[in-house]
Amino acid sequence: MSEAETSIPFRAGQEGYASFRIPAVVVSGAGTVLAFCEGRVDSAADHGHIDIVLKRSGDGGRTWGPLQVAAGNGTDLAGNPAPVVLDDGRILLVHVRSAASATEDAILRGQVSDADGRRVWVQHSDDDGLTWSAPTEITRSVKQAGWRWYATTPGHALQLRSGRVVVAANHTLPPAGTDNGTEARYNSGHCLLSDDRGETWYLGYLDENTDGYVNVNETTAAELPDGRVYFNTRNDSPAPGNRADAHSADGGRTLVKPFRPQAGITAPVCEAAVLQLRDPDLLLYSGPADPGARALMTIRVSTDGGTTWRPAYTVDGLPAAYSDLTRVDAETVGLLYETGDFSAYTTITFRRVPVHRLT
Template sequence: MAYESSVPYRAGTEGYTSFRIPAVVRACSGHLLAFVEGRVSSAADSGTIDLVLKRSADAGRTWGPLQVVARNGTGTAGNPAPVVLDSGRVLLLQVRNAADATEDRIRRGHVPPADGRRIWLQHSDDDGASWSPPREITGQAKLPHWRWYATGPGHALQLRHGPYAGRLLVPANHSTPPTDPQDSGAEPRYNGGHALLSDDDGATWRIGYTDSDSDSDTDTGRSVAPNETTAAELPDGSVYLNARNEAAAAWQRVDAVSTDGGEHLVRPFRPQAGLSGPAVQGSALHLGDRGALLFSGPAHPSARALMTLRTSRDGGLTWRTAHTVGGLPAAYSDLVRLDRDTVGLLYETGDFSAYSTITFRRIPVEEPT
């Protein structure tokens, strides 16, 4: 079956060398908002990087002009984590750092805090047509000893069910220094996952659960180290969390569940062997009325390729392949519900490189369920 697709972003166009790190949400009006990082001079993860947006009024078939939502001078504004509130307001969490603050330098403690990863927030009350000035929330969102930090990337949540309905939950990750203070420039002790929570529509924030290299073995010393995390609310109000695993282990994904709105985890992150694939970001989305939990990500065992939708009928305990999107190179992705019958997938792909385009694909719900 042929699925409708469009290409909102193509590398080497509109003033940007590369577009990466997609995130997509559906506004209350029905407009789709597709956020990415616009990388000015190279495809590298640091340097001059803007947060840009394209909007679609026809469910992803065509896209409007590029808008620059956030610019950090010659530095980086990235890791978009948008969420649509019940009021219609769209919040966009993001991180910022200096242009020369590479991930390795930040992790090793070679970057002063003012130039390192800091967390900012913007909002739009007109479906993304215009945006508020950015507001920094680093003091509420990041512990002083954390070094690397990333929001999402991908859509965040406003919980809809149970006693925590209305709460905002933004999956995020961090790293910490080595345990030996004499070895301050060494590799960080671990990657850790955590959640940012707000109970007042984003006016104030706090840190919810935190988890790190929570499961160790005698060969590696650590086997679970959650990194880029995606979240989905299940029908009973619990939150399913799935993360990229940075530990040296055979499995590349780990998952966990929270039953108190992201304050704590029922158990630490543990391996999820049902989602085989390379070390890469992925996206989770629960279909609600259809009863299925979806996950998007490359399914090739070692390469960023073979973008695939997988589905679970038991809250993420077991998974099966539902739809192979394509056999081409592919990397980061984000899922969005378009209507009762269709989901949308915004993902990195290309004929010979996963980073040639950001493509949008419409997929009937019947197939991935």
């Protein structure tokens, strides 16, 4: 693996944050690598004072500039960064906000008000990520009444060749026929769509399978060369394996078939990322490959639109969890991922992976 270069833009306990989680990475129109994540001020918990932080690299991810807060919410939470670079150079940052005190458990049980719960916002940058607009709330357009938990991606969002912006997302439903504080674990999938470069938004597909077989959770998307959109999701259910996938033939508005198990990907219950390369024509997947633990970060490759997969590049055998992928240049793919010697959450590391290692 000596050909791969690595750098560490985020390390737990440094720069004013106890923990860094939930990586997302894009390359701007100017070629700048933008590495986003959640900066968790007080602890590694999923609630509390959390900012979306950003570091920029002008040399392909070898070195990084100073830490910036791309989206803050006072001492409350701004998280689940879903950045996308548009064809006109604008960078959108879709994300969620909630009260610092709103734990996932309380939200799932219906014990958190709409005002304090998971709400959806968007910002943009027109100067290569140096500064960001004030946030605009889009919750009413993309979150239905009654939904409890809500999360964008995590990882990068997508602009299709048609110009449409697609942000994969997930939500939970309350238990059927009751709202008595029972914990709702009916994970469901949807996506956010915009046909005017992020000015207005609406809901695309809904996959609300409550039979406990495939429950769509954190989801990632890529546009295939034939124009279909491929969705790959974390599956917290008894179905074979811990991944499921689906295709859309209409830009995310509907699914050809509901999400079904993807047993060809060995993985623990964890987020993952996908990225479509154009030259060569490869669909990539990154995620931990140990079936029972968050470890063994691996890039897999599909040449048939996600039907079958093969391991192509194993980073190492260390603990590893969430990840994201981007195309840095013609010869290089960038992998931004959580890892550490004894814990997956010690650093967020960036690895430059030669494309020829994936073919």
